Each structure stands twice: as structure tokens, then as C-alpha cells.
Amino acid sequence: MPSLRERVTAASLPVVETLNRLPRPVPFLAVLGLMVAGIFVPGWGWVFLLVVVLFLAWTLFLAWPALDTGARAGRVAVLLIAVAITLTQALPRT
Secondary structure, eight states, X not given: OOOHHHHHHXXXXXXXXXXXXXXXXXXXHHHHHHHXXXXXXXXXXXXXXXXXXXXXXXHHHHHGGGOOHHHHHHHHHHHHHHHHXXXXXXXXXX
């Protein structure tokens, strides 16, 4: 029976191949656009940020075995910052 990582990697392969066919700036600009929309759309904009957090977590999970300690730390830091921004937007102080 394949491990969770193997199943997720196999299921993700078509999406990863599609992302690899896109010009390099497109995924970056999509994430950036979702982050900006999430920050500036009042009320439910945090949903855009949640999509970014899920995407970052997914890519981190897929890349984890190939990353060295420094790269892992950097990506985890980015993910945690995105989570913090999402929570700040979803649960504002009033």
C-alpha cells in the first residue's frame, strides 16, 4: 500500500505538470494577486488568503524531501506569515 506522500504526489502530478507548463511569472503573480485581494477585500477577502495558504502548504508538502534545512525553514516561515495574515483578516478585532 502506498504511503500518504506517494498518494498525494501521484494525485498532484497532473496539476504540477500543468503549473510547470505555465510561464514562470504566472503562478507567482496569481499568488500575489490573491494575497493582495485577500488583504484589501473587506469581510470575506480572507478566503483568497486561505486559498494561498492551502497552495503554499501543498507545495511545501510536495517539495519537503528535496529541500535542505535552510530552504525548509524559509518556506515554513512564509507559510506561517501567510497563516498569520489570513487569521488577522478572518478574525479582525472590532
